[in-house]
Amino acid sequence: MSPKRAGLGLYAALAASVIIFGAIAYVLFLNFFPGTGGPAVETGNRLKIPAVLHDYDPSPDSALYEIVVEKGKTAFIDGKEADTLGYNGTYLGPVIRLRRGETVEMNVANELTEFTTVHWHGLIVDGEDDGGPHHGIQPGERWAPVFTVDQGAATLWYHPHLMGNTSDQVYYGLAGLVYIDDEVSDSLGLPDEYGVDDIPLIVQDRSFRSDGSLDYRVNMMGVIPGDTLLVNGGIGQFFDVTTERLRIRILNGSNSENFTFSMSDGSIFHMIASDGGLLEEPYGTDGITLSPGERAEIVADFSGKAGKTVNLLAGNRNVLELRAASDIRDNGAVPERLVEIEEMGSPTGLKVRYFELQSMGISGAINGKTFDMERIDEKVRLNEPEVWIVTNPPGMMQSGGHPFHVHGVQFRILSRDGKLPGPAERGYKDTVFVNTGEEVRILIRFSKVGVFMYHCHILEHEDNGMMGQILVE
Template sequence: MMKNKGIWVGLVLGVVLFLIGFWVFFSGGPSDLPEDPGSGNGGDSALQALPIPELLEDENPEAGIASYNLVARHGTMNFFDGVETLTMGYNGNYLGPVIKLQRGEEVHMKVTNELKEPTSVHWHGLEVPGTEDGGPHQPIASGGIWEPSFTIDQPAATLWFHPHVIGTTATQVYYGLAGMLIIEDENSQSLGLPSEYGVNDIPLILQDRSFNDNGSFLYYDNMMDGAFGEHLMVNGAITPYLDVKPIKIRFRILNGANARNYYLQLSDGKGFQQIASDGGLLEKPVEKEGLFLSPGERAEIVIDFSSYDDGDVVAFKTGEEEIMTFRIGGDREDPSTVPETLAVIEKMEESSATGIKTIELDGMGHMVTLNGRQFDMDRIDDNVVLDDVEIWEITTTGRMMMGTTGHPFHIHGTQFQVLSRNGAPPDPNEQGWKDTVFVGVNETVRVIVQFQHKGVYMYHCHILEHEEAGMMGQLEVK
């Protein structure tokens, strides 16, 4: 009898936890916070123009060699009029500059930590030796300096950088430590794509944040699905606008949220072209009416505004929520083009794989696991032979109502190709290079991957709260 009573108590508790998580997921945070950013939180949020991050200056005049300085520091921002928020940023108060690199370039970074706590800088999507990756094994103490060097040997792509230190990755990203990294190559520069930075080539870093009444960040860690914010932000501004000419505009989009998935659409239902995924250009443009991005994923799209009249306004939205608005007007001259062929992608053959590995993502909140275990810095979970090709089968389980939102899965130090989702071929926009892939509940995604640098690398869920709770492993390439 006592045994049956225990089972019933466990079931009831499980249902209650599920319903709480379900409510928080769809409400985005505590219900007593104002929904309209202009209605409270200590001040009004005036309609803001989209901030465009500055390009970080290369301090080395020598051709083929680039030197950059990054400083992680504390700052303040006025997300709402008259209200000051304590933040973190790279070389500024919130977020960081865009670092633009060229394939074949020798790069020297100097990262200074002016925070009051340790940090690190992970080059998400960059194929570099493990010692230069910026993961948990390369912490930078408060007041310390880290000076990694590497050569860019991968195709043009939109990547990013963010902290990856054990215990504070999620909060440091939430407070503002993130930035975009762009690689160009001869092919990308020869296509005639929109490429004038800040004019027709625009970075969009998508985030969500909640605030206390005094303007400070409210970091609300949803026990099931990670930290969701109540207000949607782009490049550090709440629902901003961008004035665009009626021409083709290229947007480099990063889902830089801790946990939120985005499904991006134009409010009038018109479509756009996706030209790149995480690791670079697709073979051909893909016509899309909506774009799904989970945390850590990137995409490049081109929106053709030439069909709009001067004075038209169209919103970018996710679900029913507006992310930002485009205000159309001005000169219609447009020399850019989107060619029918963008890149040649050499497909990795399954027959070349040396083996198949299984990854199982399970649990919720602080009870998450990867292959039944939680992360241990002192344990190598997998050994890989340099240049070997492997197939990974990644599954999100649905046991005991856990894993309710699926998991974005990221592998450090490499790019991979998606082979299938539950046995079906991937959609055309997932047939390029990837380093982060969303794995839905009770779904198995097969990827083929090759590690071309030595070192220790992480692989993990990119819901940052899940990563920190232990849904992460590490492999060593020898």
């Protein structure tokens, strides 16, 4: 028997044990903890628009940001307060607005009573500035990474990335958005008035107990899907649309759930950007699916809809009520061409690496190995493109699809099961969903040095070992 097959056999045996004991633990959990209070119902609330983080550096070529990780109390339902976590506030965090070419210092203070990290998801920085599990911030301590923004306009995000407890900290509120602006995006005439015709949506599923507290529960297959949608930390919200075109930046900020977004009237909107930035041309569609960690920017057209209301949906659940004013103004058309995406060259003849995603219940592994902080799984050469083949083999014990995320890089999808990617996946990506039985090929090139993670972005899988490490040198 080959060492690889022996390792996989051992993994299967261990994972089977995890399922048995997980099932027992889950029954005990349900017996000893109060049940959920059911879906939270709130209506008529104006959309919460996150603040934009203040830049303390007056220079146009540099920026200094202060971030405090803190505990808080947040009233989600009927004024009942829940224990939450936040960045510079009680739940979620402000938008951090960066610009290509500037030098940035992030001064992060941990005022929690527990260990945390801050990972810049999608940002291309050296490994020492990435905020993975090696860059922990102890209670009462600070972390101050400095980096230069070296990528085009995009919508990214930030969240904890400590080993074993990322899922809890994100569930209770630690997440926020990062915008990158550049001259190219400035010149396109896209909607860009923050909070007016350019709005952010962090979409999360959560459950609540009858006392209004967050009800985070995990069974042997992972987190129990939330019965209530939060958008920017609010429930049952509306937004007053005052322009013919509305740019919506969507993050699937859930721990484990995929969301398919559409308009209640079935109308077409245009997707203009994916994880890593603008697409080459807008993609007209009536729906897009995002797995945990993925982002999309869309432009919805409200011309001819003055005085009407359209709901943005996730499946059959309401995300946001969009109320068009009786007198909406023309704010320009979406260009037919957006950007020219730099090619990495032909994938022919490149080094090929294989990544097999394996999971049983809440536990997981990649290539038969669970995460080890002291082990480097792959060594990659700086600036040398490679082809990665990511598979999610079918099996009775597999726990579904996996969003595969790579730190410190933006890659291109070459194919899904031998077919070219669809229009929504032709731009830069840092997270790709790999369904059961699928093979996804990506073209990847690292431009920064250091140790980076690759992992499943179902946070409970990540916490339970479905992660590996790359050394780029």
